[in-house]
Amino acid sequence: MAVFTPLSDAQVAAFLEKFDVGSFVSLKGVANGTENSTFFVTTDRRELVLTLFEQGEHAELPFFVELLDYLDEHRLPVPGTIHDREGIALHSLEGKPALLFPRLPGRHPQAPNLAQCHALGDTLGRLHVVSKRFPGHRPNPRDLNWLHVMHHKVLSYLSPADQTLMKDEVDDFESAFSQHDELPQGALHGDLFRDNTLFEGDQLGGIIDFYNGCTGDLLFDLAIVINDWASNDDGTLNAERYSALLSAYQARRPLTEDERELWPTMLRMTALRYWLSRLLVVYVDPPAHDLTPHDPERFRTILNARIAHGALPLPEVSA
Numbered sequence: 001m002a003v004f005t006p007l008s009d010a011q012v013a014a015f016l017e018k019f020d021v022g023s024f025v026s027l028k029g030v031a032n033g034t035e036n037s038t039f040f041v042t043t044d045r046r047e048l049v050l051t052l053f054e055q056g057e058h059a060e061l062p063f064f065v066e067l068l069d070y071l072d073e074h075r076l077p078v079p080g081t082i083h084d085r086e087g088i089a090l091h092s093l094e095g096k097p098a099l100l101f102p103r104l105p106g107r108h109p110q111a112p113n114l115a116q117c118h119a120l121g122d123t124l125g126r127l128h129v130v131s132k133r134f135p136g137h138r139p140n141p142r143d144l145n146w147l148h149v150m151h152h153k154v155l156s157y158l159s160p161a162d163q164t165l166m167k168d169e170v171d172d173f174e175s176a177f178s179q180h181d182e183l184p185q186g187a188l189h190g191d192l193f194r195d196n197t198l199f200e201g202d203q204l205g206g207i208i209d210f211y212n213g214c215t216g217d218l219l220f221d222l223a224i225v226i227n228d229w230a231s232n233d234d235g236t237l238n239a240e241r242y243s244a245l246l247s248a249y250q251a252r253r254p255l256t257e258d259e260r261e262l263w264p265t266m267l268r269m270t271a272l273r274y275w276l277s278r279l280l281v282v283y284v285d286p287p288a289h290d291l292t293p294h295d296p297e298r299f300r301t302i303l304n305a306r307i308a309h310g311a312l313p314l315p316e317v318s319a
């Protein structure tokens with residue numbers, strides 16, 4: 001149950017009075033989610049989501065508000081924050097930072113079909129086109145520097161073969177990236193897994209959970225998406241989902257020559273990023289709550305598959 005800070009109906013009813021969203025009708029804690037307390041709130045006018053921030057750098061919340069509002073203004077399907085009557089989005093409730101959002105329609109796809117992959121590729125391409133001009137700045141906290149520093153913390157928990165695998169990969173990434181100029185930059189979602197999207201049928205109703213949002217290599221975001229959305233159970237790439245997603249993405253933003261060259265490396269680097277972050281949660285910095293952590297093995301499998309088979313060819317960009 002991902003409600004770490006319970007709220008009463010009366011508290012939420014009083015909170016809503018600051019906003020022009022109608023009167024409180026009901027409140028329901030949201031069971032999924034692992035980081036923040038999330039509630040579905042119904043008023044006599046609309047459906048809302050109330051999020052209390054339980055962890056992380058609260059100083060970074062204004063960045064997330066600006067990013068969500070910027071993307072919402074550019075007609076991306078994201079929950080732009082709801083501002084109160086004085087224009088303020090970020091509030092405090094029960095001593096925790098609090099944000100109010102529209103509730104977006106849809107469900108997380110477990111096994112995305114090709115139309116859903118196409119829809120996600122198209123929207124991510126549009127998002128990256130507009131996010132290049134986003135004025136905010138938050139360096140990617142899970143970039144190669146982070147991998148370099150943090151992988152040392154988990155080595156002692158790994159088999160000798162996995163230690164070698166992880167060290168060799170980080171060396172390879174450093175060597176590959178040092179041979180290229182800076183890749184195209186912009187704002188990233190930073191964690192665009194299936195469970196951070198909402199679909200109604202084949203229609204993408206929303207992209208949520210921007211709390212890994214940052215600025216950096218756009219290719220990093222795309223590689224995270226491909227590893228989660230287009231991997232088979234054995235970690236190999238699923239050619240149909242891969243092609244549907246990347247064709248749609250590249251119709252909006254064709255990859256540059258440097259990005260095409262670094263693509264197989266970026267797929268491996270983002271696989272290792274999740275292998276490592278999940279290992280850190282299991283061994284080094286377990287959360288206070290008892291929710292089951294995500295399985296690190298999944299991303300070791302994906303990494304090994306990328307090493308064994310490389311990336312599939314990128315689809316041709318139609319002129």
Ligand SMILES: Nc1ncnc2c1ncn2[C@@H]1O[C@H](COP(=O)(O)OP(=O)(O)OP(=O)(O)O)[C@@H](O)[C@H]1O
Nearest residue numbers: 030032033034035036038049079102103104208209
């Ligand atoms: N704007 C929204 N519209 C509809 N549903 C939402 C919205 N925001 C959050 N949710 C629902 O609440 C759940 C938890 O939200 P969120 O992913 O932001 O929480 P979290 O604790 O950061 O979780 P995670 O483990 O994914 O990091 C989502 O899986 C989704 O079902």
Ligand SMILES: N[C@@H](CCO)C(=O)O
Nearest residue numbers: 191193274277278294
């Ligand atoms: N999407 C992340 C968890 C949330 O950051 C993972 O699958 O490890």
